[in-house]
Amino acid sequence: MSVFKRIARTKIQRGYQLRPPLWSGISERYHQTNRIQSLINDNESPLKYIFGLDEETNNLYAFEQEVISDVVLDGALELQCAGYLTAATLDNILCCAAAATYCALQERMGTACPSIIEFTVAKFKPIYDSLNDYISTNISVDEGLLKRWNDYKSVIFARLQELVIT
Numbered sequence: 001m002s003v004f005k006r007i008a009r010t011k012i013q014r015g016y017q018l019r020p021p022l023w024s025g026i027s028e029r030y031h032q033t034n035r036i037q038s039l040i041n042d043n044e045s046p047l048k049y050i051f052g053l054d055e056e057t058n059n060l061y062a063f064e065q066e067v068i069s070d071v072v073l074d075g076a077l078e079l080q081c082a083g084y085l086t087a088a089t090l091d092n093i094l095c096c097a098a099a100a101t102y103c104a105l106q107e108r109m110g111t112a113c114p115s116i117i118e119f120t121v122a123k124f125k126p127i128y129d130s131l132n133d134y135i136s137t138n139i140s141v142d143e144g145l146l147k148r149w150n151d152y153k154s155v156i157f158a159r160l161q162e163l164v165i166t
Contacts, residue, residue, distance in 0.1 A: 002119060003075050003078055003079055004071050004075045004096055004097050004099075004100035004119075005100040005103050005104055005119040007070070007071045007074045007075055007078070007100070008067065008071050008097070008100045008101040008103070008104035009104045009107070011067045011070050011071060011101075011104075012067055012101065012104050012105055012108065013108075015065070015066055015067035015070070016035060016036075016039060016049070016067060016105070017035065018031070018032045018035055018036065018108060019031075019032070032108055032109075033109055036105050036106075036108060036109045037109070039105060040102060040105055040106070047062070047130070047131070047134060049065065049098075049101065049102065049105060050062050050063050050065055050068060050098050050101075050131070050134075051064065051065055052064030052065040052066060052068075052069070061145075061148055061152070062134060062135075062138070062139060062145075062149075063094045063098060063152070064152060065101075067101055068094065068097050068098050068101055069156065071097035071100060071101060072090075072093055072094055072097045072156060073156070073159060073160060073163065075093070075097060076093065076160055077160070077163055077164070082160040082161070082163070082164050083164065085157070085160070087150070087153055090153050090156065090157070091132070091135055091153075092132075094131075095128050095131040095132050095135070096128065098127075098131050099119075099124045099127045099128045099131060100119055100124075102124070102127050103117055103119045103123075103124060103127075135149070
């Protein structure tokens with residue numbers, strides 16, 4: 001689990017636009033805090049940070065945020081488990097990567113330098129469970145979303161195969 005969090009910490013700064021342009025004159029701490037709060041403390045969409053934009057359709061899809069997909073790909077490669085993943089275990093890996101990303105975002109909330117929040121099962125199981133529940137209650141019950149979900153996982157498998165071979 002710590003592998004996923006370590007990777008997420010390196011990706012969130014750019015992947016979620018947490019750093020304002022240098023010439024903007026905007027306080028980085030202020031910008032970062034506001035941006036993170038909008039991603040993880042949104043009452044209407046508490047899982048906002050997991051959604052990625054499909055540029056062709058202009059639709060948002062769960063777990064397709066590029067930070068999360070990078071954490072999945074880099075984590076699977078580092079752990080050398082790409083060849084052992086199945087569709088079911090990939091669901092778990094995606095939820096773990098999203099929970100690790102959530103933890104990394106929390107670490108940057110309100111501080112210039114990231115604080116350290118231990119990424120443990122005890123602390124982040126509720127987040128993991130809510131992500132897993134999202135798959136079963138929103139994605140799995142909608143034919144269109146389920147097709148997109150399975151296609152997305154196929155693309156992840158293909159990318160992992162490409163990266164393992166090279």
